[in-house]
Amino acid sequence: MGGQERMRPLWRMYLRGTDGVLFVVDSADRDRIPEAREELLRILDTPEMKNVPLVVIANKQDLPGSIDCKELGKRLQLPQMSTRPWVLHGACATTGEGICESMESLAKMVKEYKSKNK
Numbered sequence: 001m002g003g004q005e006r007m008r009p010l011w012r013m014y015l016r017g018t019d020g021v022l023f024v025v026d027s028a029d030r031d032r033i034p035e036a037r038e039e040l041l042r043i044l045d046t047p048e049m050k051n052v053p054l055v056v057i058a059n060k061q062d063l064p065g066s067i068d069c070k071e072l073g074k075r076l077q078l079p080q081m082s083t084r085p086w087v088l089h090g091a092c093a094t095t096g097e098g099i100c101e102s103m104e105s106l107a108k109m110v111k112e113y114k115s116k117n118k
């Protein structure tokens with residue numbers, strides 16, 4: 001789903017029955033990382049999203065000056081997520097680098113989550 005501001009109110013329509021979240025962040029858009037963090041925490045902070053697995057794609061790793069994967073994770077407060085399974089992958093959507101790994105992680109984590117919540 002698109003992440004532009006006018007699209008975001010639609011996100012909550014899709015929360016019920018969600019088994020995994022894939023959140024793509026522009027690692028080169030440094031000024032808007034706090035905005036990305038607020039939006040991410042907002043969707044995760046509902047009872048129905050408790051412990052739903054999270055995959056974050058740190059996209060645009062090819063651009064000079066982009067925030068590296070580890071630093072981005074910190075800025076999104078991922079290490080503070082203690083009960084939720086999460087993983088972070090660096091990626092470049094234009095070449096496809098990192099995308100397969102991200103999808104594989106998502107598939108694996110969703111499978112685990114569903115087997116626990118049956």
Ligand SMILES: Nc1nc2c(ncn2[C@@H]2O[C@H](COP(=O)(O)OP(=O)(O)OP(=O)(O)O)[C@@H](O)[C@H]2O)c(=O)[nH]1
Nearest residue numbers: 003004026029059060061062063091092093094095
């Ligand atoms: N260099 C590079 N460009 C990318 C990558 N992924 C997407 N793009 C390009 O980024 C552009 C879209 O920018 P976005 O930041 O997704 O969207 P935006 O138009 O800036 O709108 P916002 O969602 O408000 O930031 C397109 O031209 C894509 O080709 C990437 O990994 N590396």
Ligand SMILES: [Mg+2]
Nearest residue numbers: 026028029032
């Ligand atoms: Mg942008």
